[in-house]
Amino acid sequence: MNILHIDCSARAHSHSRQLSAGILAHLLHLHPQARVVRRDLGHQPIAHAGDGYATALASPAAMAAAPHPDAVRLSDKLIGELEAADLVVIGTPMHNFTVPSVLKAWIDQIVRIGRSFAATSEGKQGLLADRPVFVAVASGGVYSGERPANRTS
Numbered sequence: 244m245n246i247l248h249i250d251c252s253a254r255a256h257s258h259s260r261q262l263s264a265g266i267l268a269h270l271l272h273l274h275p276q277a278r279v280v281r282r283d284l285g286h287q288p289i290a291h292a293g294d295g296y297a298t299a300l301a302s303p304a305a306m307a308a309a310p311h312p313d314a315v316r317l318s319d320k321l322i323g324e325l326e327a328a329d330l331v332v333i334g335t336p337m338h339n340f341t342v343p344s345v346l347k348a349w350i351d352q353i354v355r356i357g358r359s360f361a362a363t364s365e366g367k368q369g370l371l372a373d374r375p376v377f378v379a380v381a382s383g384g385v386y387s388g389e390r391p392a393n394r395t396s
């Protein structure tokens with residue numbers, strides 16, 4: 244049993260960190276032998292998609308001729324961590340009604356055409372196995388009900 248534990252807040256006393264740590268503690272109680280792989284994006288951000296990676300993603304031919312081996316190395320590593328995980332726990336703040344840029348940088352590295360999803364005539368199809376993902380979100384506002392985008396307090 245492998246658990247991938249990701250945190251995205253830069254704050255030391257972050258609410259989302261506390262929440263994700265609580266979820267992790269509960270999962271470890273259920274699976275005491277589990278191995279935890281840590282990705283602290285808030286304190287150790289990864290690089291945003293750069294020239295080499297973005298160019299490689301443009302087409303299969305561009306991927307085959309990636310400008311240098313480092314272009315997709317980080318993406319390979321992060322996708323590998325995800326594939327090896329039986330459970331994923333993500334603690335994240337809401338930043339400007341979406342995820343913080345450090346989490347978006349991770350998403351841009353793991354959502355990769357031809358590797359983690361395929362574009363087909365029926366639309367996009369995921370290529371990774373389904374697994375439970377627990378997302379612990381902290382926000383300044385309260386979002387709930389049928390239209391959670393409408394702040395209620």
Ligand SMILES: Cc1cc2nc3c(=O)[nH]c(=O)nc-3n(C[C@H](O)[C@H](O)[C@H](O)COP(=O)(O)O)c2cc1C
Pocket residue numbers: 252253254256257258259260335336337338339340341381382383384385
């Ligand atoms: C740059 C920035 C943008 C934010 N945008 C929102 C927002 O759109 N909606 C909201 O409810 N709270 C917003 N907040 C507040 C945070 O979501 C809130 O403080 C949350 O507790 C932060 O998570 P943390 O405690 O894990 O650091 C924002 C905070 C920051 C620093």
